[in-house]
Amino acid sequence: MINKRGCPYGTHRVIEPKGTLPQAAKKIDNTMEIYTNEILIDVKTLNVDSASFTQIKESCNKDIECMKKTILSIVNERGKLQNPVTGSGGMLIGIVEEIGSDLKTDLKVGDKIATLVSLSLTPLKIDEILNIKIDADQVDIKGKAILFETGIYAKLPDDIPEKLALAVLDVAGAPAQVNKLVKEGMTVAIIGAGGKSGLLCCYQAMKNVGSSGRVIAIEYSQENAEKVKKLNLAHDVIVTDATKPVEVYNEFLKVTGGKLADVTINNVNVPTTEMSSILITKDEGIIYFFSMATSFTRAALGAEGVGKDVTMIIGNGYTKGHAELSLNILRESKEIRKLFEEKYC
């Protein structure tokens, strides 16, 4: 161990350009000797971000040896697996090997964890690539990685298969934010209710509103809408296109008898669904945008354009206790677990 505390954000490992954070850096120091506030991980598997993995796969015409070479050369050059074309990373699974003496953590050496910070900022050294699972965007390796003091992670549980846990951890922020915002008796709209993140949000919202509240699921696909209905994850399900605000607004009012939503959660991964979210939310209500397709200006100008006094929140994938909360949904709901097992295992 280096007898020094690093910056909590990892800037002490930035080689160039100086003054940037590790994610924005071109090259970071991947010396596998930890500072007193870092954690050393014995890496088993890299879950490469889908955009990055696809780019590497296509540039190599699916040739495994070429993909191995590409991955090794990125990590050798940058000290991290940040795809230079897509800018994205992924996450990793490994075993805790050493814990810095200055860290307060619930981890023990030997714990199996998934890092929840991006590989695009994680110091990584690969000794050998053992296997590439080309249909799962996964790379099994021999190697090590470093977690900074602010790096977030989840202990992988014994009672949930690894892939299932990862699929849920990937969107853990969404149901956890729902849990923070949704109170008893509220009217809650979940747009994009039938996807992975939407189903978890519906479950949490139904739990929080209690018997006096109401959860309205809005979903584009008839098939996904059926899932929501079958699993009883909403009081009402509207099948409609969230890019059509006037339609969504009219359907919503019909279902609620003229009431607007206290809280609206947007999980739709297509652009231009901001206005629907704004129209169905009441004055002084809250809209939580989880979709990466959200446009800041469309939301800001949209609310002003219709004189809507709503609080619009940028989805933060991290909030305290989010991993535990989302894994618990799998423990509480056999139906969701079964559905996710069919899809992600």
Add this chain to the structure above:
Amino acid sequence: MINKRGCPYGTHRVIEPKGTLPQAAKKIDNTMEIYTNEILIDVKTLNVDSASFTQIKESCNKDIECMKKTILSIVNERGKLQNPVTGSGGMLIGIVEEIGSDLKTDLKVGDKIATLVSLSLTPLKIDEILNIKIDADQVDIKGKAILFETGIYAKLPDDIPEKLALAVLDVAGAPAQVNKLVKEGMTVAIIGAGGKSGLLCCYQAMKNVGSSGRVIAIEYSQENAEKVKKLNLAHDVIVTDATKPVEVYNEFLKVTGGKLADVTINNVNVPTTEMSSILITKDEGIIYFFSMATSFTRAALGAEGVGKDVTMIIGNGYTKGHAELSLNILRESKEIRKLFEEKYC
């Protein structure tokens, strides 16, 4: 008056494409007979959005006759002054001529108002263009406009010159949101403190935090920083580049003795200042992004990347009472009024 109530959002005036809101529409109905929930305005001046005005000016090589023709042809074609290239509008000043019988409003016929909804969604008919003030982005006209039920406006006060009032109304949402978020004793960071919106936010924050709180202004330009200091609008002023998160973070900790902000207000109109905002805000703190240069994904992924449990809010230019609150700042602070008069009158 047409003896019918229109949609509060004005969709009853959309000609094409059907099913869209007036802002997204290609053409809206600008018949100057009002529905029972609309207001008819006798328009005096159009304050054209700067992007739109510049585009028209440049495409006409500053020829006034050409500019007149362009503006008339846009309004004839679309029923509203929405620049087809920039998509933007502006606002207007006029006199209330008729008020729909179904409306509850504090307005009277004869009141002078500024509309605070965009011209990109406001039905407008121009009889004649009287004058184009080429350096002020203003167009004096004879004509009429319609305000929908949800359309927001401000009565223009007698005690504040029109241009000064408009300059402040343009950013009225910012200090009003500060007033909602900032409580006594808080540590507040205002990034981009020396601009128009920043100064108003500083004033409101100083008022709200009281003697036990602290306002820290962050400003790029030395000249603007001096203004903040001279007017006593912050306890500390940091002159630094908000696109450099590590620098901002270190300077901030130095000034506060290691404390992070409870609330951070970002008013900077250049890209990539999200990370600075995130780093200087404490866990469970709030960041309010007012800048249209904010990137939704940079903010969302940035907070997750450093494991920061902050609430990030998309700036909403409208909140109840925002016009009155911001105009009152000019009444309360002679210094800010003087500064703004020099700049905007």
